[in-house]
Amino acid sequence: MCQSNAFLIRKNGTEEMIMEDVSLITPQEDGSLELTGLFGDRLTLNASIKEMDLLKHKIIIQEN
Amino acid sequence: MCQSNAFLIRKNGTEEMIMEDVSLITPQEDGSLELTGLFGDRLTLNASIKEMDLLKHKIIIQEN
Numbered sequence: 001m002c003q004s005n006a007f008l009i010r011k012n013g014t015e016e017m018i019m020e021d022v023s024l025i026t027p028q029e030d031g032s033l034e035l036t037g038l039f040g041d042r043l044t045l046n047a048s049i050k051e052m053d054l055l056k057h058k059i060i061i062q063e064n
Numbered sequence: 065m066c067q068s069n070a071f072l073i074r075k076n077g078t079e080e081m082i083m084e085d086v087s088l089i090t091p092q093e094d095g096s097l098e099l100t101g102l103f104g105d106r107l108t109l110n111a112s113i114k115e116m117d118l119l120k121h122k123i124i125i126q127e128n
């Protein structure tokens with residue numbers, strides 16, 4: 001099991017976990033980011049990847 | 065071991081594996097992409113993330 005958890009840093013600086021067990025990350029052409037979970041659940045955010053640490057299983061996303 | 069392999073799609077459409085066992089992916093403010101390998105080796109590319117499939121352990125990067 002190599003899925004990671006995704007954390008969103010909002011413009012006000014707060015950080016929250018927004019998805020567990022992310023299996024697929026797809027930046028979209030309109031600048032948004034699509035996250036797909038282990039069970040096919042999808043989340044589209046107006047955000048960009050800030051860092052992905054595959055050792056810590058942590059995806060950090062920054063709100064645009 | 066949850067590292068993934070990174071594949072670069074060049075402007076001419078060819079695809080090649082450019083790093084095995086990527087542990088950290090950090091988009092830079094100048095639009096480049098920094099990949100860090102399991103042993104701390106680093107590669108900076110003028111490229112963007114196209115898709116990351118954590119189930120297939122595959123990171124697809126598109127040359128800018």
